[in-house]
Amino acid sequence: MWKGRFKTDTAQLLKDFSESISFDWRLYRHDIVGSIAHATALQAAGLITKEELEAIRGGLLAIRDEIDKGEFPWQRDLEDVHMNIEAELTRRIGDPGAKLHTARSRNDQVALDIRLYLRDEAGEIIHLISEVQKSLVDLGERNAGVIIPGYTHLQRAQPVLFAHHLLAYVEMLARDAGRVADARKRLDVLPLGSGAIAGSTINLDRKLIARELGFPAISQNSMDAVSDRDFAVELLSALALIGVHLSRLSEDLILWASAEFKFVTISDAYTTGSSLMPQKKNPDVCELTRGKTGRLVGNLMALLTLLKGLPMTYNRDMQEDKEPVFDSLDTVKHSLQIYAAMLREIQVNPAPCASAVADWALLATDVADYLVLHGVPFRKAHEIVGKTVALCLERSVGLADLSLEDYKALSPAFEDDVYGVFNVERSIDARTNPGAPSRANVKAQLERWKAELN
Ligand code: ARG
16 A cells, blocks of 8 residues: 555565454445445545446445355455455555545545444444343343342341432433433544545535434544544443443342342342362352453543554554453443343342341331431430440340340430331331432332333
């Protein structure tokens, strides 16, 4: 492509070092769509004829079909997806193919291709997030009556509905989808027409190209347009956070599926056995999802690090953006797909949940609230209940086992209605503020999400 200026061939070592076709081939559909739009503008500017435009379009679509079928002869020596397609087009149709790159550089071409590609991928990610959300809402609904201990510091804290716990993840994922949609908004800008760095002396109708490709806006600075990968950073950041969220969910499920908790059983289809220990049933999907989060965070760091020292404008370093981006997209899509499916098959075990929730200590805060409602300042109430808990531990009994005299000795504010506090359902249902887990609230949230996700 640049043979005019060079006396000798590129070293084979360099060819192997610099090729990107082994991974950027997957941009081919977007590269072809972009080239057709570019050719349309060339024709509108009178630089190619209608017939030449048709030859280009026909040639590119035939190449696309061949690539679809896996029959296209990719050549490593042609470096990347852009040169492979253009060279083959020219080999097939001659001059019109050689005119295609008029007023275009691979710098604005690759910027266009990635934006087009990521625009589609972002839509797919948003869809897959909603599938996981649906599975979570469904799992919560199927187990609407189940109460489990809520934990802080992984110590039993207060009772919550199992569905409330799951809905926390639905909220996180909704923010994730919002972040992806937001990144998509900023990448939905046409960079083509920026040339290598300074546009072109041959002025094509950029707005026409934007319309052809469905871009609502065109870039306003040619130097920025060819050197900008902010949109990829934003997307990788959103993908890393999706990974972090799925990783936390994984951790919860791994704990819940353990013999110590037994809150849930993950189906055989989504667990694996041990080659040595016959009894084992391992939550590998959760562990792998948790583990893959390392790559998602790493890919974001790789891209940020790659960009940080680059002078304006395009530098070949930027070719290194693709593998992290593709890897994060693949990883997140796989994880979301398998999570949506695995969650659909999770069984909740009511008995272990009920026995965990029977822990009297979960209601200690409720007793403090009781005292507050009987006129005791909260800090005092906290201390009195602390002493009450200590007394229970000393006697190895629960809160409900202390006599009214015991209670009166701890504080005269206690009446015999204190025994009404020792009821988990009451504790849950008293939490009626927006966002709190009363059964009515959680039911309403499940309904809201079901409506929103459909
Ligand atoms: N394969 C290159 C990339 O991915 C395309 C742009 C090449 N531009 C150049 N001036 N060498 O970044």
